[in-house]
Amino acid sequence: MENGFIILFGLTMLYLAATSRIISHVRLLVAQGVLLFLICACHFEHQSALNITFLTIETLIVKTIVIPWFLFKVLKKTKANRDVSANIPHFYCLVTASIILLCGFLLPNHFFNSDTMKMISPIYFGVSLATIIISLWLITIKHKIISNVIEFITMENGIFLLSLSVAKEMPVLVNMGVLLDVFIAIYILGLFINEISKEFKDLEVSNLSDLKDYNND
Amino acid sequence: MINTILIFPILACILMALIKKRAFDCLMVNLYAVLHAISTILLAMGIGRDGNIPYFTVDNTNLIFLIILSLVFLMVAIYNNGYVKTLDYSDKKIGHYSFMTIIFVLAMTGTVLSSNLGIAWIFVEATTLSSAYLIYFNKTKHSIEAAWKYVFICSIGIALAFVGIIFLNIAQGNINTLDFAQLYKHANNFDTFWLKMSFVFMLFGFGTKMGLAPVHFWLPDAHSEAPSPISALLSATLLNSAFLVIVRVFKVLDIAQCDYWARIMLLICGFISLFVTAVFVYHIKNYKRMLAYSSIENMGILAIGTALGGAALYAVILHLIGHSLAKASFFLTSGNILELFGTKRIKSISGVIEADKKTGWLWVFSFLAICAFPTSVLFISEFLIVKSMIQNEHYILCALFVLLLTIILWGIAKVTIKMTFGKLSEDKTQIIKENKNKLKFCMFAPQFVMLLIVFVLGVYVPPFLNNIINCAMAGF
Known part of the structure; x- marks a missing residue:
């Protein structure tokens, strides 16, 4: 059951790589939030009440509701729709993302032979690393500023999954701080998107390349 | 005392939000700077270290970082009093500026004081978020570009x-801790493969914040677009606090005896930083960007010194002090020049000395301090690093080091001389005369004090400071 959810989580990244409509990317973030909640829920019997509360708030409320809602609002305000002009056609995006995900499934099995690593589940580890790498790679090829923010969030989701894969827990204080920081970061990035859309006529990354040293003036 | 430094700013911010008076906002920044300095002096004397709140501590390693932060903040706060008067923004905006400055310094203090890697991570991210507004303060197209790059690149870094922290957790086996003291205690039992992996991620993660090449891209943009007092804080204190976290993690690897790997990584990053600076300073067009690149260079020197270890560590700490003070002074003086000439382009500036004697000479002496002209303390530190390289028989590295530093020196010297001396163009004389009246006494005094310290430390290191430095070396 748990593995099924993790594989579904991995597949959402392929969807992200293959589609261009930003609104469906935001919907995908909702799906990822729900999946992360379900993955957490498989472990609830082993955890303290405090941790359960925290994980529920983090996944169900922040990741599934608050952040996507905020992004929907930004989308409405800036009227951004499609990220059509990615550097690489979507088909190749899909192929590359699939290869990374496949490596994520296969490679950890070779890594986890030593005894100390028994506490980590290879599938968790592989999928979360693949998610992080796919997100970073997508950030480099997408042209819309808002897509970059969405991929930043999927990267954070991947890191969240990775931290779940370590059987040991971080202190709740650290977890809360991390959540708060990430949330504020996304909030600030969202505000900046609004400012950028006021300042420039479209939300292309290429608008933000004026500051450099070797220009021709 | 630790409580005072960490809780006062929160109270101050609440009060500022309630009162909303320009004079009160400025007063709070000054009050925090003074309280910060007093608390730091008491902590350095060993008073009030007990009864700490959990997760925060003052130990031998972070004391020197705290002292630098305190001193630079005090100087910047003094400068700020004059700087705020030159701005013609609304009271509300100045209020936001003061508010975010206090939060920014609080976040840096939190990073420096934290005794737990997780908490340090949280505060490092908090520095990014709080300074984003300050970089965007002028609300121009360029400042939004700089702020966007800053938040995005640093957040990813x-x-x-954080991935590095999770790997560190994996490396620990059955132990589950992020407390630095506990990490040092158990470091011998850690899995070396995962420890090395975690260091790679943390070096690049916190290195982004520290401004080490090749992950420095946000730095020149952010430093050049921020208001000058904020540039000074960014360069002289923010980069240090990220460096402290790297040093702490490096120590874990050192104890676990897989530090060879870490040293190589630091050395490579350090030399790439020097190389990047040498390439870009050669053709620089904007003097604030030049100072930003010089920060990258100095962070590279710190990384190289840390990698060499041994006697070079003394040099690293001296360099840390010298660079922070000299660079803060350089950035603050660049604020004066920007005020006088109204441009950041090197091409349009000449004859700073003719325009304003004090600014001109501060500019020259800041330059002499940063390029390690004796008796600047940076001369001693760079000399010790070169000596350490020769003693360890790294002759090629030594030659490369000296060569790159010379190119950088030439690049910076060319710009500084061009700007300082020469003839002031006729059409600007009138505007400059008007702008000159805006420069108050408090916009010169801090630089003078900092430069004085830098040049005196090159000849005489007082015994108490020597003691603190020697204690701090144990933490590297």
Whole structure:
């Protein structure tokens, strides 16, 4: 059951790589939030009440509701729709993302032979690393500023999954701080998107390349 | 005392939000700076270290970082009093500026004082978020570009550092801790493969914040677009606090005896930083960007010194002090020049000395301090690093080091001389005369004090400071 959810989580990244409509990317973030909640829920019997509360708030409320809602609002305000002009056609995006995900499934099995690593589940580890790498790679090829923010969030989701894969827990204080920081970061990035859309006529990354040293003036 | 430094700013911010008076906002920044300095002096004397709140501590390693932060903040706060008067923004905006400055310094203090890697991570990210507004303060197209790059690149970097923390957790086996003291205690039992992996991620993660090449891209943009007092804080204190976290993690690897790997990584990053600076300073067009690149260079020197270890560590700490003070002074003086000439382009500036004697000479002496002209303390530190390289028989590295530093020196010297001396163009004389009246006494005094310290430390290191430095070396 748990593995099924993790594989579904991995597949959402392929969807992200293959589609261009930003609104469906935001919907995908909702799906990822729900999946992360379900993955957490498989472990609830082993955890303290405090941790359960925290994980529920983090996944169900922040990741599934608050952040996507905020992004929907930004989308409405800036009227951004499609990220059509990615550097690489979507088909190749899909192929590359699939290869990374496949490596994520296969490679950890070779890594986890030593005894100390028994506490980590290879599938968790592989999928979360693949998610992080796919997100970073997508950030480099997408042209819309808002897509970059969405991929930043999927990267954070991947890191969240990775931290779940370590059987040991971080202190709740650290977890809360991390959540708060990430949330504020996304909030600030969202505000900046609004400012950028006021300042420039479209939300292309290429608008933000004026500051450099070797220009021709 | 630790409580005072960490809780006062929160109270101050609440009060500022309630009162909303320009004079009160400025007063709070000054009050925090003074309280910060007093608390730091008491902590350095060993008073009030007990009864700490959990997760925060003052130990031998972070004391020197705290002292630098305190001193630079005090100087910047003094400068700020004059700087705020030159701005013609609304009271509300100045209020936001003061508010975010206090939060920014609080976040840096939190990073420096934290005794737990997780908490340090949280505060490093908090520095990014609080300074984003300050970089965007002028609300121009360029400042939004700089702020966007800053938040985005640093957030990704810090996220990768978190992956490093998770790997560190994996490396620990059955132990589950992020407390630095506990990490040092158990470091011998850690899995070396995962420890090395975690260091790679943390070096690049926190290195992004520290401004080490090749992950420095946000730095020149952010430093050049921020208001000058904020540039000074960014360069002289923010980069240090990220460096402290790297040093702490490096120590874990040192104890676990897989530090060879870490040293190589630091050395490579250090030399790439020097190389990047040498390439870009050669053709620089904007003097604030030049100072930003010089920060990258100095962070590279710190990384190289840390990698060499041994006697070079003394040099690293001296360099840390010298660079922070000299660079803060350089940035603050660049604020004066920007005020006088109204441009950041090197091409349109000449004859700073003719325009304003004090600014001109501060500019020259800041330059002499940063390029390690004796008796600047940076001369001693760079000399010790070169000596350490020769003693360890790294002759090629030594030659490369000296060569790159010379190119950088030439690049910076060319710009400084061009700007300082020469003839002031006729059409600007009138505007400059008007602008000159805006420069108050408090916009010169801090630089003078900092430069004085830099040049005196090159000849005489007082015994108490020597003691603190020697204690701090144990933490590297």
